[in-house]
Amino acid sequence: xxxxxxxxxxxxxxxxxxxxxxxxxxxxxxxxxxxxxxxxxxxxxxxxxxxxxxxxxxxxxxxxxxxxxxxxxxxxxxxxxxxxxxxxxxxxxxxxxxxxxxxxxxxxxxxxxxxxxxxxxxxxxxxxxxxxxxxxxxxxxxxxxxxxxxxxxxxxxxxxxxxxxxxxxxxxxxxxxxxxxxxxxxxxxxxxxxxxxxxxxxxxxxxxxxxxxxxxxxxxxxxxxxxxxxxxxxxxxxxxxxxxxxxxxxxxxxxxxxxxxxxxxxxxxxxxxxxxxxxxxxxxxxxxxxxxxxxxxxxxxxxxxxxxxxxxxxxxxxxxxxxxxxxxxxxxxxxxxxxxxxxxxxxxxxxxxxxxxxxxxxxxxxxxxxxxxxxxx
Numbered sequence: 001x002x003x004x005x006x007x008x009x010x011x012x013x014x015x016x017x018x019x020x021x022x023x024x025x026x027x028x029x030x031x032x033x034x035x036x037x038x039x040x041x042x043x044x045x046x047x048x049x050x051x052x053x054x055x056x057x058x059x060x061x062x063x064x065x066x067x068x069x070x071x072x073x074x075x076x077x078x079x080x081x082x083x084x085x086x087x088x089x090x091x092x093x094x095x096x097x098x099x100x101x102x103x104x105x106x107x108x109x110x111x112x113x114x115x116x117x118x119x120x121x122x123x124x125x126x127x128x129x130x131x132x133x134x135x136x137x138x139x140x141x142x143x144x145x146x147x148x149x150x151x152x153x154x155x156x157x158x159x160x161x162x163x164x165x166x167x168x169x170x171x172x173x174x175x176x177x178x179x180x181x182x183x184x185x186x187x188x189x190x191x192x193x194x195x196x197x198x199x200x201x202x203x204x205x206x207x208x209x210x211x212x213x214x215x216x217x218x219x220x221x222x223x224x225x226x227x228x229x230x231x232x233x234x235x236x237x238x239x240x241x242x243x244x245x246x247x248x249x250x251x252x253x254x255x256x257x258x259x260x261x262x263x264x265x266x267x268x269x270x271x272x273x274x275x276x277x278x279x280x281x282x283x284x285x286x287x288x289x290x291x292x293x294x295x296x297x298x299x300x301x302x303x304x305x306x307x308x309x310x311x312x313x314x315x316x317x318x319x320x321x322x323x324x325x326x327x328x329x330x331x332x333x334x335x336x337x338x339x340x341x342x343x344x345x346x347x348x349x350x351x352x353x354x355x356x357x358x359x360x361x362x363x364x365x366x367x368x369x370x371x372x373x374x375x376x377x
Contacts, residue, residue: 001027001372004085005034005045006076006100008054008093010198010227011267013037015115015161015361016091020045022365033083035076036091038228048079052229054096069096077103087372090134091115098129105133110372114138114364116155120147127151136371138364141308142354158363159356162267166274167358169252180253186245189221190259192331193277194244195251197264198227200234205284207235210262211242212324213331220259220335225251260334262327269303269314273351278334278344280327281305281316308354313347 003023007016017039024030024044032045035054041047054072073096080088080100087110090097094117101111116139119126130137130153137155139145148155181188196207207224214222226235226248235246247254251268255261255275263272265283272279281303301307305314315330317323333340 001029001086002031002033002083003087003089004080004083005032005036005040005089005091006093006097007034007036007040007091008051008096010037010051010229012091012093012115013039013051014165016040016089017043017045018161018165018361019089019091019114019364022361023368025362026365026369033079033085049075050229054093072096073099076100080104080109085109087112087368089114089368092117094119094123094126098126098133101133102129105135110135112136112138112368112371114368115140116144116148120144127153136368138367140360141304142356143308143310156364156367157356158367159358159360160270161360161364162271162274163352163355163358164361166252166271169256173253173256178253178256180250180257184223184245184247184250186221186223189219191254191257192217192220192222193254193258193261193263193272194222194224195261195263195268195272196224196282197266197268198229200230202264203230203235203238206264206282206322207238209284209322209324210282210327211239211244213328214242214244216328217331217335221245223247223254223258225254260331262331265302265316267304269305270308273305273314273348276345276348278341279305279314280330280334281314282322282327283316283318284322305351309347309351313344313351 005016007013013036016036020032020040020043034040034045034047035049036047037051088104089112090101092115104111111134113134116137127148131151137153139155139157140160142157145155145157194210196203196210222244224235224244224246226246228249252275255272255277258277261272261277261279262282263269263279265281269281283302302316302318303314306312317326
């Protein structure tokens with residue numbers, strides 16, 4: 001069968017790649033055309049648009065790039081028609097993917113959605129669009145099943161694919177050894193990881209705040225998890241003369257070696273928790289975007305860890321609260337208070353149990369193939 005997959009962010013690239021790998025096991029003759037990244041390409045997908053050209057964040061930023069977004073939509077529709085897929089698989093990335101879903105459904109293309117947009121946080125009305133335009137929805141967070149039930153939408157909960165990705169990496173690490181510090185020319189001091197996000201707007205707003213506390217922790221070395229879709233020169237402009245190391249494409253290896261982390265909100269907050277690293281969640285956007293967001297966001301927390309646990313497990317420093325004093329105080333607590341650290345680890349273990357174990361990619365692929373085969377009979 002022919003599969004057209006659209007993922008617009010690094011995390012979507014990772015999870016879509018693992019889904020492709022699982023789909024190929026059940027459909028050896030599968031062909032994949034995609035919007036995504038290098039991980040999807042490594043699994044055999046023909047990537048026609050890289051996510052690095054798609055990452056626009058915030059209300060103001062989206063409006064300023066509207067022309068590019070509209071051109072991308074036009075190209076995508078034409079490319080899908082040319083490929084003639086048996087199914088269109090959308091991975092998160094709602095602003096773009098929900099528009100494509102509506103168009104595809106109208107012309108009779110089967111639409112699957114893997115990894116729900118976070119519409120439970122804001123724009124809950126989008127659930128109606130999903131009910132009307134998506135044939136099957138596969139969710140990875142346990143509370144999403146009940147959320148969609150409110151809108152009379154039956155979804156399949158498959159578990160979180162990060163658990164599988166991390167387990168696979170740990171197995172490789174055990175076989176090959178862990179030489180992260182040596183390979184990246186780091187010294188023997190413990191590491192504080194900085195994860196400032198995957199978009200330039202995020203990095204510009206948040207990273208300089210994170211860097212302000214470096215001199216308060218002279219016995220630690222700070223290491224930034226850079227993303228390959230952003231040029232090194234951009235990071236260096238934000239870093240300036242600060243004593244910090246910059247790495248690319250090694251986020252999980254960095255976290256595996258970290259004593260604590262400062263993390264921009266998003267999937268990275270969950271990755272950090274599943275890798276058992278105490279963290280402080282940091283978020284700051286443009287002032288106008290923040291004011292608008294305050295009016296429309298409907299959840300109590302911004303980090304996935306706290307949302308899943310439905311309580312404050314990791315500290316969130318948002319907008320004005322993201323300052324040097326608060327970051328320093330929270331880091332000191334995580335690093336030097338044994339009771340605090342132990343509580344974090346106990347909460348993280350409870351989080352892993354709630355997420356439902358391993359095998360998410362295989363479960364999702366198996367269900368997709370089952371639904372597609374039912375149609376063909």
